[in-house]
Amino acid sequence: MTTLDSLIRLHRWQVDEQRRQLAALDELAEKLREDLRRLEAEQANEQAVARSAPEIAFSYGSYAGALVERRRNLLASLADAETRASAARESLATAFQEAKRYEIAAARRRLTRRLEADRVEQAKMDELAIDIHRRAGQR
Numbered sequence: 001m002t003t004l005d006s007l008i009r010l011h012r013w014q015v016d017e018q019r020r021q022l023a024a025l026d027e028l029a030e031k032l033r034e035d036l037r038r039l040e041a042e043q044a045n046e047q048a049v050a051r052s053a054p055e056i057a058f059s060y061g062s063y064a065g066a067l068v069e070r071r072r073n074l075l076a077s078l079a080d081a082e083t084r085a086s087a088a089r090e091s092l093a094t095a096f097q098e099a100k101r102y103e104i105a106a107a108r109r110r111l112t113r114r115l116e117a118d119r120v121e122q123a124k125m126d127e128l129a130i131d132i133h134r135r136a137g138q139r
Contacts, residue, residue, distance in 0.1 A: 011099035
């Protein structure tokens with residue numbers, strides 16, 4: 001295994017690792033969005049209960065205050081997860097470009113080696129053909 005092959009393996013591993021991290025961040029952001037949707041549904045349910053039962057309505061104010069705080073925390077966490085996911089996407093794109101650069105270099109190296117081997121083989125075949133032609137002329 002050449003140094004270039006080792007570099008390719010390393011960069012592919014880094015790309016895979018960054019893909020996993022991005023997937024985890026996207027999953028976290030989706031979970032936070034779902035938590036926000038559940039919070040909205042819970043709020044609508046609590047408002048309906050408070051409207052239907054006046055004896056419960058007096059405690060809705062403290063619930064609403066806690067709800068606002070929970071929503072604020074969820075929104076802050078979601079914004080953080082989305083920011084981190086965006087940075088992870090940029091990092092992934094950079095890592096992918098770097099890995100691709102090494103893969104292209106390896107492909108070029110293989111092509112150069114194959115062309116050189118073909119050239120050497122053709123030279124041998126040409127030499128053999130010239131030798132056969134010379135022998136045929138001497139008869």
